Amino acid sequence: MSHSVHRNLLWLTADPASLDLLLKDPTVARMLAVRVSPELAGFRRDDQTKLEARLTKLGHAPAREGRWT
Amino acid sequence: MDLKSLIQRLNLYYPTYLQQMLEQWGVRSNSPIPLKNNAETLAKILMDQERVVAKLRTLPPLTGEVLHRIYVSGPSHLATLRLTMVKYGHPEPQVTEAIHSLTNLGILLPADAVKYMIEPDDLLDSGPLVSLPPSLTGPFSLPPPPTEVLPKVDPKDLGATSLGDPSRFANALADLLGLTQRRRLTLTQKGWLNATQQAAISKVIPTCPMEPGTLVHLALAAGLLTAAEELRPGPKAELLAEPLETLLHHCFWGVLPHFSTESRPDGLPLSSVLLHDLCASQVRRLEVGHWVSVDDWINRMIELHPNIGISGLGGRRWDSLPNLRGQRHDLVAFLLQICLPMGLIDMAGKLALPETGLSGGYVVLSSVRNQAKPWVPPPTHMAFRLTPIGKAALLGTAAPEEKGASEQIHVTPDFFVVVPVRADPALLLLLGKAAISLPMQAGDPVRQFRLERERWVQSLQSGLNAQEFMAKLEKATGRPLPSNVRISLEDWGSSFGALRLLLGQDFHRFSSSEERDQWVKGNPERRAVGERDALAPVEPPPAKRPKRGEPTVEIVDYRHPLPPCIVLDEEGHAAPTQNADLLAETELNQLGERVSKVWRLTRGSVIASKWTGKRMTEWLLSRVIDGPESISTRILGWAGGLGPVALGSLELLQVEDPKLMPLLYTLPELMECVVGAYPPQLLVLRPGSRAAIEKVLDDLRVSHKNALQPVPIAELLEAFYNDVPSVAVFNEEDLF
Numbered sequence: 001m002s003h004s005v006h007r008n009l010l011w012l013t014a015d016p017a018s019l020d021l022l023l024k025d026p027t028v029a030r031m032l033a034v035r036v037s038p039e040l041a042g043f044r045r046d047d048q049t050k051l052e053a054r055l056t057k058l059g060h061a062p063a064r065e066g067r068w069t
Numbered sequence: 070m071d072l073k074s075l076i077q078r079l080n081l082y083y084p085t086y087l088q089q090m091l092e093q094w095g096v097r098s099n100s101p102i103p104l105k106n107n108a109e110t111l112a113k114i115l116m117d118q119e120r121v122v123a124k125l126r127t128l129p130p131l132t133g134e135v136l137h138r139i140y141v142s143g144p145s146h147l148a149t150l151r152l153t154m155v156k157y158g159h160p161e162p163q164v165t166e167a168i169h170s171l172t173n174l175g176i177l178l179p180a181d182a183v184k185y186m187i188e189p190d191d192l193l194d195s196g197p198l199v200s201l202p203p204s205l206t207g208p209f210s211l212p213p214p215p216t217e218v219l220p221k222v223d224p225k226d227l228g229a230t231s232l233g234d235p236s237r238f239a240n241a242l243a244d245l246l247g248l249t250q251r252r253r254l255t256l257t258q259k260g261w262l263n264a265t266q267q268a269a270i271s272k273v274i275p276t277c278p279m280e281p282g283t284l285v286h287l288a289l290a291a292g293l294l295t296a297a298e299e300l301r302p303g304p305k306a307e308l309l310a311e312p313l314e315t316l317l318h319h320c321f322w323g324v325l326p327h328f329s330t331e332s333r334p335d336g337l338p339l340s341s342v343l344l345h346d347l348c349a350s351q352v353r354r355l356e357v358g359h360w361v362s363v364d365d366w367i368n369r370m371i372e373l374h375p376n377i378g379i380s381g382l383g384g385r386r387w388d389s390l391p392n393l394r395g396q397r398h399d400l401v402a403f404l405l406q407i408c409l410p411m412g413l414i415d416m417a418g419k420l421a422l423p424e425t426g427l428s429g430g431y432v433v434l435s436s437v438r439n440q441a442k443p444w445v446p447p448p449t450h451m452a453f454r455l456t457p458i459g460k461a462a463l464l465g466t467a468a469p470e471e472k473g474a475s476e477q478i479h480v481t482p483d484f485f486v487v488v489p490v491r492a493d494p495a496l497l498l499l500l501g502k503a504a505i506s507l508p509m510q511a512g513d514p515v516r517q518f519r520l521e522r523e524r525w526v527q528s529l530q531s532g533l534n535a536q537e538f539m540a541k542l543e544k545a546t547g548r549p550l551p552s553n554v555r556i557s558l559e560d561w562g563s564s565f566g567a568l569r570l571l572l573g574q575d576f577h578r579f580s581s582s583e584e585r586d587q588w589v590k591g592n593p594e595r596r597a598v599g600e601r602d603a604l605a606p607v608e609p610p611p612a613k614r615p616k617r618g619e620p621t622v623e624i625v626d627y628r629h630p631l632p633p634c635i636v637l638d639e640e641g642h643a644a645p646t647q648n649a650d651l652l653a654e655t656e657l658n659q660l661g662e663r664v665s666k667v668w669r670l671t672r673g674s675v676i677a678s679k680w681t682g683k684r685m686t687e688w689l690l691s692r693v694i695d696g697p698e699s700i701s702t703r704i705l706g707w708a709g710g711l712g713p714v715a716l717g718s719l720e721l722l723q724v725e726d727p728k729l730m731p732l733l734y735t736l737p738e739l740m741e742c743v744v745g746a747y748p749p750q751l752l753v754l755r756p757g758s759r760a761a762i763e764k765v766l767d768d769l770r771v772s773h774k775n776a777l778q779p780v781p782i783a784e785l786l787e788a789f790y791n792d793v794p795s796v797a798v799f800n801e802e803d804l805f
Contacts, residue, residue: 002580003622008626010572012571021527024251
């Protein structure tokens with residue numbers, strides 16, 4: 001039995017087709033840290049500003065949920 | 070050509086001739102002396118497309134054919150133009166009259182810089198080179214050419230019918246342009262697509278109505294694509310948004326000059342400008358919906374131009390059997406491989422190309438058409454008819470609207486859209502973008518599309534307006550969409566682009582889904598994701614040590630440097646360790662090719678990852694557990710991290726007895742020529758100082774003719790890396 005907690009990653013969630021399309025963008029793809037499921041992709045916290053700017057430029061400004069502690 | 074250059078060109082006419090031309094346009098001058106601004110007045114008239122076309126409508130239809138010929142083939146000599154028109158079956162006196170009426174109006178413009186007026190005699194010798202005014206260099210509506218009447222046949226006698234589908238062709242072009250933006254497509258040096266790229270296009274466009282190579286060449290010739298280093302959308306890409314008949318018009322006529330013997334697209338063997346042009350000119354004269362036999366049409370083409378399609382005689386008489394076979398083959402290929410896939414015509418019968426010229430395996434050198442028993446080709450048993458959109462595309466006019474089609478359009482609750490093949494082409498194009506087009510059977514009177522989530526989201530991504538689409542579909546069907554279809558489309562649409570960025574969440578990974586489910590159960594803030602993972606707000610780590618049987622919690626914080634967790638072997642196989650972090654797999658996916666549970670990092674895969682040398686250096690140092698250094702160096706080199714190096718040679722002075730080396734340091738004239746040392750035996754000399762050193766050594770009576778003894782470079786390097794102080798490299802300041 002094991003349980004690992006992965007902290008200080010930010011998570012982008014969308015329907016699989018939209019996420020697929022966004023991850024085809026080379027800039028977003030370069031920042032991708034992990035794709036854990038079709039609807040969920042993880043990015044480094046340090047990339048948050050760059051990621052949000054890129055998504056906004058692509059016409060899909062993400063809505064933020066939660067906050068960093 | 071702009072107004073200014075048009076005025077310059079018109080100024081080449083004799084002033085009196087210019088005045089006569091203006092009179093033809095109803096502009097009269099009271100002055101007996103030709104005015105200087107006559108050229109400007111005429112130029113303004115010729116720039117006005119509406120006025121020019123209105124005038125053309127008052128002229129005999131043959132003038133339209135003359136202009137069309139120049140529109141298609143570019144500037145021509147008058148005599149060539151006249152000869153071509155006569156070859157196309159038009160009576161000579163009428164052709165001459167039509168050309169004259171155009172030159173008298175200035176609609177045929179001289180391209181030579183000589184002052185002249187066009188005389189009737191010009192039509193007999195080579196004559197001036199003429200071109201069209203700017204108002205007629207794009208698609209324009211001309212008086213319809215005289216209708217060609219061929220015997221009507223009944224297609225039922227021939228069997229199955231294949232309906233031309235222009236929207237399928239347009240969708241294939243749109244998909245091709247989309248593909249070029251996602252994937253790198255290039256042409257070979259000879260201008261062809263290689264087999265891999267053809268296969269890729271066939272896979273992405275399974276309903277492509279023609280060979281991938283033909284589609285690409287059509288798109289290139291029409292300006293929809295450009296081919297520099299790779300295929301990219303071209304200057305005319307916006308044509309895809311134009312009415313279907315405009316797109317077809319450009320694709321069909323725009324490619325004509327490209328059908329030379331040098332650049333033949335796939336599937337169009339032995340085509341020539343003449344064959345394509347003459348065939349098109351005759352097809353567009355047919356009556357819409359009038360089924361004609363392919364054999365009758367072939368005979369009519371040969372009657373108009375007996376050696377049409379016979380480009381090279383190859384030492385044979387033009388009417389030898391191989392040539393005649395080739396001629397029939399090419400005439401049918403024009404219908405089957407160009408007109409039908411583009412959706413300009415419908416065809417009936419068993420669609421097959423006749424044998425080509427040399428496929429019979431023998432060559433008859435004697436004339437067969439003039440023999441006592443002339444060659445009688447087997448009938449093709451095929452017929453075709455011009456479609457309304459085909460006629461519009463070939464004439465450059467707008468397609469007539471189909472009436473009553475809306476009654477036959479249905480959207481079913483199981484997400485199928487059933488549309489008659491002759492429905493509004495704009496609607497078919499829209500459906501082709503938003504839904505999956507299902508394969509058709511020959512002769513099907515309807516087309517079927519299936520609305521699917523993935524395609525729907527893709528079309529939204531490419532700019533489709535969901536509400537507009539649903540409104541158009543409802544208007545076309547004349548009734549509301551089934552409620553489940555509307556709700557689903559709205560649902561798919563609403564989820565599209567709804568991106569959420571979750572901050573301050575911990576990602577929990579368990580060894581099984583059962584463990585995860587148990588952990589998540591009863592706590593609404595914990596959300597199950599993926600197979601065995603969960604997201605939850607950040608919680609402080611448990612203060613107590615876990616009891617026996619409870620899982621130990623390992624915390625990986627991605628704000629801190631992560632421990633190395635990738636093992637690399639000498640052959641470039643890499644694998645994450647048991648407790649690797651989440652990033653390892655993504656990094657390896659980017660850098661290598663997965664083979665079972667390991668990744669293989671090769672030169673190609675590392676280059677393809679586009680990682681920079683700096684990033685690779687950091688990765689190798691921070692992520693890879695100490696492994697063989699040679700592969701790390703190679704990987705770094707593949708990523709461009711080794712940087713440029715320079716190759717050169719050194720001059721060395723070797724002392725036989727190491728103990729004498731310090732003595733040499735005491736000689737300033739010698740040390741002036743020394744820039745470094747590899748103690749205990751080697752001195753590195755300044756480049757170009759050999760002669761000076763030899764002089765110093767000769768003065769000292771030191772022999773320097775001995776060969777250099779092998780230097781233990783490996784030991785010296787090892788000593789260097791181990792910081793052994795016996796190795797020294799001097800700067801000039803250190804030496805003096």
